[in-house]
Amino acid sequence: MVIDDSKTIRRTAETLLKKEGCDVLTAVDGFEALAKISDQKPAIIFVDIMMPRLDGYQTCALIKNNPQFRGTPVIMLSSKDGLFDKARGRIVGAEQYLTKPFTRDELLGAIHRHVSTV
Structure with missing residues (x-):
């Protein structure tokens, strides 16, 4: 799941991840994301800080x-x-911190590092 209020960031991450065969959920903010997380149970969540x-x-x-x-x-x-x-980020429980603009390799690296079924 990619949570970001920037349409460009959401689309970029979604496109990169879909090319790698990932199913991708997106949300524009935390409220929308929480509802989707409950229903869809994503394997990993990328969340923008400033929303x-x-x-x-x-x-x-x-x-x-x-x-x-x-x-x-x-x-x-x-x-x-x-x-x-x-x-x-660590205090609230985040596993990792990526600086934007992120690369395809950084996104995929985070998935490979934190999701065992990939």
Whole structure:
């Protein structure tokens, strides 16, 4: 699943992942994502940090606080690459932090690193 308020980022990630044979869900913000996560149970979640309504940190914390999804890998996406931002991602339970613009290899590497069935 790719959660990002930027249509360009969602489309780019979706296109890259679909070319590799992945089924991809997208959401424009954390609220939309939480409903889809409940229904679809994605194997991995990429979430932008800076989003309206519910930011990436809040979204990640809500996912990780739900026992059903605690084990689902969450990868933070951000144009910020500061130490504080990365640390905050770890605090809310993110497994990894990718800086935008990300590459195809970074996306696939995160999937291979965190999802055992790929």
